Amino acid sequence: MNSLESYLVISSILFSLGIFGIVTRRNAIAILMGIELILNSANINFVAFNRFGGMQKLDGHIFTIFVIVLAAAEAAVALAIIINLFKNAGSVDVDEANTLKG
Amino acid sequence: MGELVFLAIALLVIFTAFAVVMSSNLVHSAVALLFTLFGVAGLYIFLYADFLAATQIIVYVGGILVLIIFGVMLTNKIDTPSIASSSSNQVVGALVSLLLFAFQLGVIFKTDWHVGDGTVIEGTVRPIGLMLMTEYLLPFEVVSILLLGALIGAATLSRKD
Numbered sequence: 001m002n003s004l005e006s007y008l009v010i011s012s013i014l015f016s017l018g019i020f021g022i023v024t025r026r027n028a029i030a031i032l033m034g035i036e037l038i039l040n041s042a043n044i045n046f047v048a049f050n051r052f053g054g055m056q057k058l059d060g061h062i063f064t065i066f067v068i069v070l071a072a073a074e075a076a077v078a079l080a081i082i083i084n085l086f087k088n089a090g091s092v093d094v095d096e097a098n099t100l101k102g
Numbered sequence: 103m104g105e106l107v108f109l110a111i112a113l114l115v116i117f118t119a120f121a122v123v124m125s126s127n128l129v130h131s132a133v134a135l136l137f138t139l140f141g142v143a144g145l146y147i148f149l150y151a152d153f154l155a156a157t158q159i160i161v162y163v164g165g166i167l168v169l170i171i172f173g174v175m176l177t178n179k180i181d182t183p184s185i186a187s188s189s190s191n192q193v194v195g196a197l198v199s200l201l202l203f204a205f206q207l208g209v210i211f212k213t214d215w216h217v218g219d220g221t222v223i224e225g226t227v228r229p230i231g232l233m234l235m236t237e238y239l240l241p242f243e244v245v246s247i248l249l250l251g252a253l254i255g256a257a258t259l260s261r262k263d
Contacts, residue, residue, distance in 0.1 A: 002104070002105065002108055002148065004215055004217060005210055005211065005215075006108075006112070007145065007149070008206075008210045009207070009210060010112050010115060010116065010145070012203060012206035012207065012210065013116050013119070013203065014115065014116075014119055014138075015202070015203075015206070016199040016200070016202050016203035016206070017119045017120060017122070017123050017199070018119075018123075019195075019198065019199045019202060020123050020195050020196060020198075020199040021122065021123035023191060023194070023195035023198060023199070024123070024189040024190060024191055024192050024195040024196075025123070025189055026188055026189065026190055027128060027188075029128060029170060029173050029174055029177065030123075030128060030131060032170060032173075033122055033123075033131055033132070033135050033170065034122075034123060036135065036139075036162075036166065036170075037119055037122065037123075037135075037138070040138070040139070040142050040162075043142070043154075044142060044145060047145075047146060047149045047151050047154060048149060050149075050151075051149040051150060051151070051222075052215075052217050052218065052220075053215075053216060053217065053218055054216065054217065054218015054219060054220075054221070055218065056221075057223075057229065057233065058223060058226055058229050058230055058233060059233075061151055061153070061154055061226060061230055062230065062233055062234065062238050064151075064154055065154070065157065065230070065234075066241065066245055068157060068158070068161050068162070069245050069246075069248075069249055070245070070248075071161075071162075071166060072161055072165060072166055072249065073248060073249050073252035073253070074252075075166045075169050075170065076169065076252055076253055076256040077252050077255060077256050077259070079169055079170070079172070079173045079256070079260075080255070080256040080257075080259035080260040081259065082173055082177060083173065083176055083177065083260050084259060084260065086176070086177040092177045093188075095190070
């Protein structure tokens with residue numbers, strides 16, 4: 001049960017659900033939640049390979065820390081953009097954000 | 103006992119992740135995301151990653167999730183009873199993600215993974231700190247500057263002028 005494959009399966013389920021959320025959701029914040037799911041699935045992979053791959057050091061953990069930092073930066077900038085979109089367009093529906101369309 | 107707890111955490115992660123992408127109410131999605139992130143922290147504990155579990159709870163649950171809930175509150179009228187989030191292309195999306203999932207399952211179970219002898223590094227805080235200050239010093243500084251720049255940029259983007 002507690003093997004490398006079980007963690008990989010959990011992480012691939014999270015990844016697929018994140019892709020599903022990004023593809024189907026129309027609210028920008030819901031899309032952001034899908035991205036967080038995908039980043040978490042990648043983090044589970046890093047840590048699981050570090051644990052089971054016979055590593056002598058903790059490089060996978062360091063990668064995960066960097067991913068978490070980048071996720072924080074991404075969430076902050078994305079929410080600032082979404083709030084600006086709401087101020088200018090009156091909704092956060094990504095299908096309606098087509099002002100740049102020719 | 104440990105197996106049961108692992109199974110419970112895995113099921114919690116999967117079902118709440120389903121709720122995140124399926125729920126038609128954005129606030130419900132955000133609360134489900136809270137439990138997903140807690141479950142991932144539990145998986146880190148099972149992988150002997152104590153520092154990462156604490157970081158996950160502090161940064162994701164305490165920071166990013168609060169930011170997302172602020173975003174939900176700021177971009178919807180509070181007096182509407184349900185903060186709806188419609189979906190589209192559900193059939194195509196489900197098909198694409200199921201295909202991706204099947205492909206990944208094939209890769210996971212067909213590959214002959216290199217598995218070590220199961221040695222466990224206990225107490226990850228000190229090794230991580232040492233590595234961040236020696237091998238990974240340059241990426242550490244670069245990512246800190248990137249975070250500073252991103253946060254200043256976010257504050258500049260969202261201020262009133």
